[in-house]
Amino acid sequence: MLAAALALQGKAxxxxxxxxxxxxxxxxxxxxxxxxxREMMRLSAAAMTGRLGFADLPHVSAAIAAAGLRPAFRTVxxxxxxxxxxx
Numbered sequence: 001m002l003a004a005a006l007a008l009q010g011k012a013x014x015x016x017x018x019x020x021x022x023x024x025x026x027x028x029x030x031x032x033x034x035x036x037x038r039e040m041m042r043l044s045a046a047a048m049t050g051r052l053g054f055a056d057l058p059h060v061s062a063a064i065a066a067a068g069l070r071p072a073f074r075t076v077x078x079x080x081x082x083x084x085x086x087x
Contacts, residue, residue: 028075036068
């Protein structure tokens, strides 16, 4: 996707869109890392206090991954809406 965007360089509007796309991706990555860390801490606290049962352990990694990906999905949805309005 980024290689295709680089091929479209030329107009100032395209350069601005490329810059916005890169900054949104960086922000989504940082937010995802923070949210995944927050979920790990929440699950660790639940395990230490006994609120996380043995049957819940298979779902732990999926919960961390979902928390980490949530900002990226939110950004993709917002980008889609914004670009649809522009077209």
